[in-house]
Structure formats: structure tokens, C-alpha cells
Amino acid sequence: KLNNTIKTALDNNLNYKIAIKNIQIAQTYVGQNQSALLPTINATYSSTRNQPSKNASNSPFSNSQIYNLHQVGLSASYELDVWHQIQNSINQAKANVNLSKADADVVKLTLISNVAQTYFQLAALNLSIENFTQQLEAAKEILKLNEDKYKSGLINIEPVEDAKTQLENIKTVLNNLIKQKQLTQNTLAYYLGKYPEDFSLNPNTKDFIVDTYAKLIPPQIPSSILTQRPDVKEAMYNVLSYAYAQKQALANFFPVFNLTANYGYASTNLSNFIENASNVWNFGLNILAPLFNYKKNTSIYERSKLQYEQAVLNYRNTVINAFKEVDNALASYKKDSQALISYQKNYQSAKNLYDIYKAQYEAGTVDYITYLNYKINLLNAYYNLINQNLLVKEDVISIYNALGMGLSN
Missing domain, CATH: 2.20.200.10 (Outer membrane efflux proteins (OEP))
Structure with missing residues (x-):
């Protein structure tokens, strides 16, 4: 279902369509400049x-x-074309075509990452809403039982007030989750090129909780893979474009x-x-x-030289940023994976306690309120597990995005 959602985004997203049009526009300049050779x-x-x-x-x-x-x-x-000015203009136009293609790949990779992240966020929100709906029902039962006990004179007012506070807190979280779901669904509709009021999607939540993330991370990744990042390619072709522009500016000094x-x-x-x-x-x-336009040609050449130097600096900055993003993504994945193990253990402990008190309640050795409190504790542990799984999923997506992977598959 996620693959189909991504395919829909690539077919309909307007920003990606604009990027494709920019490639086609850049290609027209190649033909235009080639005509100067005829x-x-x-x-x-x-x-x-x-x-x-x-x-x-x-x-x-x-x-x-x-x-x-x-x-x-x-x-x-x-x-x-004695000074190759026309040929350099053609080469610049071709470099700009490749630059536009790389820019389109940047848009494509960002779109795929955003759609995947938003899809999983929506799945996590569905699970969380279902979770807090169950908590809400349990909290209502706890409040009713405590009110009955208070009216019967069996307890004082404090447990009633505590139950009311617990109920309101759960309502607040549930309302925020429902609001966040609507906002997330609207964001996904935008990525898919659809109007929010006409859009609805229920992502698959069956296999949301998994423990096989390590298999998704490529082992022993060489640093050379960063050259395949579309933003690095874009910066490289930008350098080539300004290099050819500088050669054209130099030719202005000759007849x-x-x-x-x-x-x-x-x-x-x-x-x-x-x-x-x-x-x-x-x-x-x-x-x-040229005789009397030396100052004009000098200014054009100096500007082209500065633009080339700026493009080189931008390329270096893009490469350094690529290394930073990869290191950040891997570090986040490592720490979040460790935290996920802790949340899995916490959930298992909460489940064990819930199973114990459920059995004791069914045997009549503990009251129903105690059983419900342990049920809420279990649901809270599961809610934390959902969110931590979401974080690790987003980390995996960030790693693929940082490495420039996932464009073709």
C-alpha cells in the first residue's frame, strides 16, 4: 500500500511535475545554442x-x-567559432540539463521520503487513537466505580478526583491525536497532489511493530556512495555550468x-x-x-569568475553537509534502536503484570479497578512502543535519504 501511495505521489505531485518541466525547458536551450553552429x-x-x-x-x-x-x-x-564560445554555450546548456535532472531527483527523493514518513506517521496515529480510545473507556469505568464507592462511603474523595484528572488527561491526548491525524492526512494529500477535503487514506497498521530494522541498513557503506546523492550531482553540474560560462566571458575579449x-x-x-x-x-x-567595451567585458568576466568560485564553494559545502546528514541519521538510528529495545522490555514487563492481575481478577483476588489500572499501564507502554517504532522508521528513511538511495526502488 505504501508503494502504491508513493507511485501516486510521483504521478500527481505538482512540485515534481514542475521539476520535470524544468528539464524540458533546459533541453530547449541546448537546441537553441546548437543552432548557432549552423x-x-x-x-x-x-x-x-x-x-x-x-x-x-x-x-x-x-x-x-x-x-x-x-x-x-x-x-x-x-x-x-574560433574561440569555442558557441561550443562552450552548448556545453553549458547541456550541464544545465543535467543540473535540472539532478534537481528533479532532489525533489523526487524528498517527495518519496516525505510520503513514507507521513504514511507511517498516519499509521502510528491510527494505532495511538485506537489505544487511547481503549484507555478512555477504562478510565470512565474507573471513575464510575470510584464514584459508586464514594457515594457508598467506602472511600474518600481523593480517588474520585484522581480518576477525573486521569480521564481528562486521556481526553486531551486523544483530542490532540485526532487533530494531528487530520493535519497529517492533509499533508499527505498535498504530497499526492490531491485536495484535502476529498482525500482519505487508512494505512496498513498490521506490521507496524517490528524488530527487523537492522536488515534495512546497508552494511559497510563506502563514502563514494555520496556522489550519487542528487544534491551533490546538482552542485557538481552547477560548477560545470559556471566553468563554461567563464570560458564564454573570456571569449568576449577576442574578435x-x-x-x-x-x-x-x-x-x-x-x-x-x-x-x-x-x-x-x-x-x-x-x-x-571589441575596442571600447573593455570595461564591460572585464566586468562580465570577473562576475563569471566569482560565480564559478561561488559554485565550487557551494559544492564543497554540499559534500560536507552530505557527510553530516549521513552521520546524524546513523547516530539517530543507533540511539533510537537502543531506546526501542528498552521500550520493548518495558512493554513486555507491563504485559506480564497485566496478565498476572488479569488472572488474579478473574480468580477474584484483586478488584476490578486494580485490573483496569494495569490495563491502562499496558496501553501506555504500547503507546510508547508505537512512537519509538515510528522514530526508528523515520531514522531508516532518513538514512536512505541521506545516502541518496531509493530513487529507482
């Missing part, structure tokens, strides 16, 4: 009506007659070489345009060298 070809057509000046001595048209001029042609230009060519026809008669037309053509090399 020549630019344009077709032109113009038709004008003209009257030469009467003072023009060399006019081919006598008496300054009005004439039509029709022109059609093709023009082409091609920039020689640009353009090959240009034009070919076409011009005629005053549209009806037999090709026969009477005069063809025109030219071909050449244009060199555009």
Missing part, C-alpha cells in the same frame, strides 16, 4: 515605386520617369569572425522578372573586434 539563411523580397531626381545627369531613366523596382535575394551568414554572402535579382519588370533581371551577389569576411 549558418543563418534569410530570403528577402521588396517592391518599391521610385522617381529619380530631375537633376541626376547619369539617370538611366529619361524625363525622370517613375518606375517600379522589384528585388529578391538570399542572404547567409556564418560565425566561425568575432563572420562569413557573409548575398545573391539575388533586381528588375523593373515583374512580368518577365527572371529574363530581364540583373543578378547581384557578394561574399566576404567580417571581423568585429
